[in-house]
Amino acid sequence: xxxxxxxxxxxxxxxxxxxxxxxxxxxxxxxxxxxxxxxxxxxxxxxxxxxxxxxxxxxxxxxxxxxxxxxxxxxxxxxxxxxxxxxxxxxxxxxxxxxxxxxxxxxxxxxxxxxxxxxxxxxxxxxxxxxxxxxxxxxxxxxxxxxxxxxxxxxxxxxxxxxxxxxxxxxxxxxxxxxxxxxxxxxxxxxxxxxxxxxxxxxxxxxxxxxxxxxxxxxxxxxxxxxxxxxxxxxxxxxxxxxxxxxxxxxxxxxxxxxxxxxxxxxxxxxxxxxxxxxxxxxxxxxxxxxxxxxxxxxxxxxxxxxxxxxxxxxxxxxxxxxxxxxxxxxxxxxxxxxxxxxxxxxxxxxxxxxxxxxxxxxxxxxxxxxxxxxxxxxxxxxxxxxxxxxxxxxxxxxxxxxxxxxxxxxxxxxxxxxxxxxxxxxxxxxxxxxxxxxxxxxxxxxxxxxxxxxxxxxxxxxxxxxxxxxxxxxxxxxxxxxxxxxxxxxxxxxxxxxxxxxxxxxxxxxxxxxxxxxxxxxxxxxxxxxxxxxxxxxxxxxxxxxxxxxxxxxxxxxxxxxxxxxxxxxxxxxxxxxxxxxxxxxxxxxxxxxxxxxxxxxxxxxxxxxxxxxxxxxxxxxxxxxxxxxxxxxxxxxxxxxxxxxxx
Numbered sequence: 001x002x003x004x005x006x007x008x009x010x011x012x013x014x015x016x017x018x019x020x021x022x023x024x025x026x027x028x029x030x031x032x033x034x035x036x037x038x039x040x041x042x043x044x045x046x047x048x049x050x051x052x053x054x055x056x057x058x059x060x061x062x063x064x065x066x067x068x069x070x071x072x073x074x075x076x077x078x079x080x081x082x083x084x085x086x087x088x089x090x091x092x093x094x095x096x097x098x099x100x101x102x103x104x105x106x107x108x109x110x111x112x113x114x115x116x117x118x119x120x121x122x123x124x125x126x127x128x129x130x131x132x133x134x135x136x137x138x139x140x141x142x143x144x145x146x147x148x149x150x151x152x153x154x155x156x157x158x159x160x161x162x163x164x165x166x167x168x169x170x171x172x173x174x175x176x177x178x179x180x181x182x183x184x185x186x187x188x189x190x191x192x193x194x195x196x197x198x199x200x201x202x203x204x205x206x207x208x209x210x211x212x213x214x215x216x217x218x219x220x221x222x223x224x225x226x227x228x229x230x231x232x233x234x235x236x237x238x239x240x241x242x243x244x245x246x247x248x249x250x251x252x253x254x255x256x257x258x259x260x261x262x263x264x265x266x267x268x269x270x271x272x273x274x275x276x277x278x279x280x281x282x283x284x285x286x287x288x289x290x291x292x293x294x295x296x297x298x299x300x301x302x303x304x305x306x307x308x309x310x311x312x313x314x315x316x317x318x319x320x321x322x323x324x325x326x327x328x329x330x331x332x333x334x335x336x337x338x339x340x341x342x343x344x345x346x347x348x349x350x351x352x353x354x355x356x357x358x359x360x361x362x363x364x365x366x367x368x369x370x371x372x373x374x375x376x377x378x379x380x381x382x383x384x385x386x387x388x389x390x391x392x393x394x395x396x397x398x399x400x401x402x403x404x405x406x407x408x409x410x411x412x413x414x415x416x417x418x419x420x421x422x423x424x425x426x427x428x429x430x431x432x433x434x435x436x437x438x439x440x441x442x443x444x445x446x447x448x449x450x451x452x453x454x455x456x457x458x459x460x461x462x463x464x465x466x467x468x469x470x471x472x473x474x475x476x477x478x479x480x481x482x483x484x485x486x487x488x489x490x491x492x493x494x495x496x497x498x499x500x501x502x503x504x505x506x507x508x509x510x511x512x513x514x515x516x517x518x519x520x521x522x523x524x525x526x527x528x529x530x531x532x533x534x535x536x537x538x539x540x541x542x543x544x545x546x547x548x549x550x551x552x553x554x555x556x557x558x559x560x561x562x563x564x565x566x567x568x569x570x571x572x573x574x575x576x577x578x579x580x581x582x583x584x585x586x587x588x589x590x591x592x593x594x595x596x597x598x599x600x601x602x603x604x605x606x607x608x609x610x611x612x613x614x615x616x617x618x619x620x621x622x623x624x625x626x627x628x629x630x631x632x633x634x635x636x637x638x639x640x641x642x643x644x645x646x647x648x649x
Contacts, residue, residue, distance in 0.1 A: 021056055021059050021060050021063075021064070022056070022057065022060050022069040022072060022073060024056045025052075025053045025054075025055075025056030025057040025059075025060065025073065025076055026053070026072075026076065028049045028050075028052040028053035028056060029049070029050070029053035029057075029076050029079070029080060031046070031049040032046030032047075032048075032049035032050040032053060032080070032083070033046065033083075034046070035049065036083060043085075046083070047084065050080040050083055050084050051080075051084070053076060053077075053080050054076075054077050054080045054081070057072075057073040057074075057076045057077045057080075058073070058077065060072075060073040061073050061074070061077075070101065071097055071101045071104040071105070071106050072106070074093050074094075074096055074097040074101075074106075074110075075093075075094075075097060075106045075109060075110065075113075077093045078090045078091075078093035078094045078097070078110070078113055078114075079113060081093065082113060082116065082117055082120075085120075087117040087118075087120050087121050088117075088121075090113065090114075090117045091114055091117045091118065094110040094111075094113055094114040094117070095110075095114065097110045098110050098111070098114075107137070107138075108134060108137070108138040108139065108140050108143045109143065111130050111131070111133045111134035111137070111138065111147075112130075112131070112134050112143050112146060112147055112150075114130045115127045115128075115130030115131040115134065115147065115150060116150070118130060119150065119153070119154065124154045124157070124158055127150070127154060128151065128154055131147040131148075131150050131151050131154075132147075132151070134147040135147050135148065135151075145171060145175045145176075145177075145179050145180075146179065148167060148170060148171045148174075148175070148183075149167075149168070149171055149179055149182065149183055151167040152164045152165075152167035152168040152171065152183060152186060153186075155167060156186060156189070156190060159193070161190040161191075161193060161194055164186070164187075164190050165187050165190050165191075168183040168184070168186050168187045168190070169183075169187065171183040172184050172187070178212065178213055178216070180210055181207050181210040181211070181212035181213075181216055182212075182216060184203060184206050184207050184210060185203075185204070185207050185212075185216060185219065185220055185223075187203045188200045188201075188203030188204040188207070188220070188223060189223075191203055192223065192226075192227070195230075197227045197230045197231040198227075198231065200223070200227050201224055201227035201228065201231070204220045204221070204223045204224040204227065205220075205224055207220035208220060208221065214249060218244070218250050218253060221240060221243075221244060222241075222244065222253070222256075222257070222260075224240055225237045225240035225241045225244070225260060226260070228240060229260070229263060229264060229267065234264045234267035234268050235264075235268065237260070237264050238261060238264035238265070238268070241257050241260045241261045241264065242261065244257050245257045245258065245261065254284075255281045255284065255285040255288065255290035255291070255294075256290055258277045258278075258280055258281045258290075258294075259277070259278075259281060259290060259293055259294060259297070261277050262274040262275075262277035262278050262281075262294070262297060265277065266301075271301060271305050271306075274297070274301060275298065275301060277294075278294040278295070278297045278298045278301075279294070279298070281293075281294035282294045282295050282298075282318075282322075286322070287322060287323070288322075288323070289323055289326055289328070291322050291323075292319050292320075292322035292323040292326055292328045292329060292332070293319075293328050295315050295316075295318045295319035295322055295332070296315070296316065296319040296328050296331065296332050296335075298315040299312045299313070299314075299315035299316040299319060299332065299335060300312070300335075302315060303335070303339070303372075304374075309339050309343070312335075312339060313336050313339045313340070316332040316333070316335040316336040316339070317332070317336050319332035320332040320333045320336065334371075338367060338371050338372060341367060358385060358388075358389040358392050358394050359394065361381060361384055361385050361388075361389075361394075362381075362382075362385050362394040362397065362398060364381050365378050365381030365382045365384075365385065365398065365401065366378075366401075368381055369401065369405065370593070375405050375409050375410065378401070378405065379402060379405060382398035382399075382401050382402050383398070383402065385398040386398050386399055390426075391472075391476070392476070392480075393450075393476075393480040395426075395427070396423065396426075396427035396430040396432045396433075397432065397594060399419065399422060399423045399426065399427060399432065400423060400432040400435065400436070400594065402419050403416055403419035403420045403423060403436065403439075406419055407439070416439075417440065420436035420439050420440055421436070421440070423435075423436040424436050424437060424440075424442075428445075429450060429453055430450060431567075431568060431595070431596075431623050432594075433445075434567075434568075449484075449571075450480075450481070451477055451480070451481035451484035451486050451487070452484075452486060454473050454474075454476050454477035454480070454481070454486075454490075455473070455474070455477050455486040455489070455490055457473040458470045458471075458472075458473035458474040458477065458490060458493065459493075461473060462493065462497070467497050467501070470493070470497065471494055471497060474490040474491070474493050474494045474497075475490075475494065477490045478490045478491050478494070482518075483600075483616070483617045483620045483621070484617070484621075485573055485617070487519070488515055488518075488519040488522035488523075488524040488525065489524055491511060491514060491515040491518075491519075491524070492512075492515055492524040492527060492528055494511050495508050495511035495512040495515065495528060495531065496508075496531075498511055499531065508531075509532065512528040512529075512531055512532050513528075513532070515528045516528050516529060516532075521609065521610050521613065560588065560637050560638055560639045561633075561638055561639070562638060562639050562640070562641075563589060563591065563624060563638035563639065563640045564624055564625065564628040564629060565628075566622045566623060566624050566640075567595065567623050567624060567625050568621075568622065568623040569618075569622055570597075570617070570618035570619060570620065570621030570622040570623075571618060571621060572614060572615065572617075572618040572642065572644065573614055573617070573618075574611070574614060574644075574646050574647055575608075575610035575611055575614055577610060578608045578610050578611040578614075578646070579607075579608060579646075580646045581606055581608070581611060581644055581645075581646055582644065582645045582646065583644060584641045584642070584643055584644070585602060585603075585604070585606060585615050585641070585642045585644050586602075586603040586604065586639055586640070586641055586642075587600050587601065587602050587603065587615060587616060587619040587639070587640050587641075587642055588600070588601045588602075588603055588637055588638075588639060588640075589601075589619050589620075589622075589637070589638055589639075589640045590635060590636065590637050590638075591624055591626075591629060591634070591635070591636070591638060592634060592635050593626055593631070593634040593635070594626055595623050595624040595625055595626040595629075596623060596624075597619055597620045597621075597622055597623075597624075598635070599620075600616040600617075600619035600620045600640075601616065602615055602616055603639070606644070611644070615642050615644060618642060619640055619642055622640070
């Protein structure tokens with residue numbers, strides 16, 4: 001009898017021991033859950049308690065592997081790992097439960113939480129398999145609803161909206177409670193993402209009939225208002241937002257509602273009403289995201305509608321200060337900087353010499369078009385370039401920009417056609433004329449080198465004794481095409497003209513000095529040095545120094561995209577003195593919005609400086625189709641392969 005009592009006592013003691021161990025694990029887990037939920041799922045919340053729960057539950061598995069608490073412990077460890085973000089470890093514990101305890105009451109839970117873990121790892125195929133196992137084998141209704149909802153979520157995040165709507169729809173048809181309303185709301189979001197605002201509106205309206213919780217009910221009505229706005233019904237949208245603004249239970253959402261009301265007022269042409277709403281948001285909700293958005297909205301109104309740039313700049317600066325790290329703050333800073341730049345350009349135009357003003361005027365037009373989205377102002381500025389500076393390289397660019405605005409922005413094909421025809425008539429030898437011919441469906445014509453054209457005009461005027469006109473064309477050629485093989489020759493000609501004119505000796509010396517500094521390898525540099533009475537440097541046969549450090553630009557070349565196929569290949573003029581070379585040389589080039597190469601830097605030297613310069617010169621003369629480049633990548637760097645082969649004698 002005593003032995004039986006002792007054995008019973010031991011067994012009870014063991015039972016109490018492993019229960020107490022699991023009890024402490026569960027206690028730590030509940031403490032961690034409370035911390036996580038109260039912090040609104042803040043990263044790291046409850047971390048220590050989750051880790052403590054894992055250690056305690058692991059003791060149950062290690063010391064009491066046959067106890068009735070094993071599946072409880074496995075489930076607790078798996079969920080703890082999940083909330084710690086260690087999803088692979090969580091999956092191992094859920095799989096261990098499924099393999100070793102297939103009759104556990106936690107089997108449904110293990111499939112659900114395993115699916116969640118795979119979902120967090122973005123392994124949607126395995127996540128889908130886990131949720132489908134739950135739906136096939138599960139019995140607990142609440143988990144079945146949650147599994148169906150997650151199948152819809154997989155479709156949503158993978159942008160398979162048809163599949164998502166199908167799964168959410170099954171839950172709406174079969175489910176009960178709040179999750180049913182959540183599924184209906186997600187159906188609305190699927191249609192919203194597909195930009196079918198009519199279907200989205202119908203879906204959001206149905207949420208209200210399902211008696212959703214307060215927050216979900218608000219979100220559904222709010223989205224319904226946005227659907228009206230996106231579908232071109234601002235009056236209906238205004239009605240929805242006005243009703244929401246009067247609902248006392250939605251008071252904390254009032255700034256957000258007012259922003260939408262302001263948007264509706266703008267769409268209806270009620271600028272004063274929009275200003276009023278934005279001002280209320282900024283006054284009633286300072287230092288919030290909504291306040292920053294309201295101040296930004298005020299800046300846009302004063303810039304676009306009221307044309308008061310000073311006031312607009314003030315609001316953009318306030319917006320940037322309101323929430324400095326927000327996205328709207330970045331946009332506001334850009335807007336403010338653009339206004340400063342705009343004012344600088346206007347100031348420069350009023351004070352600069354004519355030769356310098358053309359670039360400023362062109363940049364002003366570019367800013368109106370690409371940054372301020374003011375097409376009419378851009379058109380006006382481009383026309384001023386053509387009218388006041390018709391002989392500069394900016395004139396055909398401006399003409400092409402005008403054509404592009406009529407075609408791509410305003411959608412007026414008749415005006416675009418007229419503008420393209422003017423390019424062919426006024427600037428027949430430019431790349432823009434070729435683009436215009438292509439747009440009009442005309443056959444291309446053989447192009448002439450614009451640098452050579454300018455140089456030959458200068459030569460013609462010089463032969464006729466018209467030295468001022470010759471200087472003009474030589475100067476334009478050297479300024480617009482500094483990488484051309486004609487540039488040093490043109491500069492030398494300018495120096496020669498100045499040298500042979502009275503009172504221009506200083507200009508001659510400056511011109512020759514510029515040629516020497518800018519084109520040290522040119523044969524005309526030697527002539528310029530002779531004119532200045534300087535001795536040319538002795539040639540050296542030393543091999544090039546290959547131990548130079550690779551520049552940051554070259555080091556970063558591997559990460560650059562390749563340029564699209566060129567429309568026009570630049571001519572590679574192989575230096576006569578360069579050694580034989582054959583192969584493909586990579587050049588890093590920066591392409592602007594017109595398809596022109598603004599800068600070119602060889603990635604890896606051929607070992608001969610003259611050949612490197614010739615390759616870079618050919619790359620700079622290359623022209624690309626700007627429509628083949630994403631607009632976001634204009635003025636970005638690309639890799640461009642240049643085929644190099646020394647011509648036979």
